[in-house]
Amino acid sequence: MFSLSSAYVTLEVKMGLKVTGRCALTFKTVSGTFFYEMEQDIRQFLGNLQPEFDLTWRTTTDSYGYMWIVFEGKRIEDLLAGLTTVSDIVEERGFSDKLLAAVFEFSSDREEGRKTRQQYLIYNYKRNKFYPFVPTGQKTIDAEQQMKIMAAVAEEIPFERDMTLWYPLWDLPLRSLG
Secondary structure, three states: OOOHHHHHHHHHHHHOEEEEEEEEEEEEOOOOHHHHHHHHHHHHHHHOOOOOOOEEEEEEEOOOOEEEEEEEEOOHHHHHHHHHHHHHHHHHOOOHHHEEEEEEEEEEOOOOOOOOEEEEEEEEOOOOEEEEEOEEEOOEEOHHHHHHHHHHHOOOOOEOOOHHHOOOOOOOOOOOOO
16 A cells, blocks of 8 residues: 555656555444454544544544545645554454555646546555546446556556556545544
């Protein structure tokens, strides 16, 4: 996942995509003592992020039972460090099979005559690869833009080449924490 710490520069230079400073990690929740203890460890870690990392965070659970930990920060290195440490806690506690994805938000202002829109790189934990997600409206995507993103960084990050495995994540909880 740390390959993104340099690939984001390529996205900005080649495509005008800028990191918004928001990302999220999501995993399936389960009931039980061990999962509860893992959640407490995550919350303790997140509570101690300052002053080492310049990050804010919040958690939410969606209607499918997935917990989302949403991070916001100024530096992608801090975002990656926070997100990776939380995913390491999940894995160390034996819940790696519950990890779904990490989502990184970008914005573009190169849209002629159109407003800035959010675009995403999704890291699929089960496949250990990234893929683009560019929603354009209610359950529609911009497939051409997704292909451009893939072409721009496919040599820099592990990219999912099988587009049938590019699962859209609708209704992402990445609104600003501010």
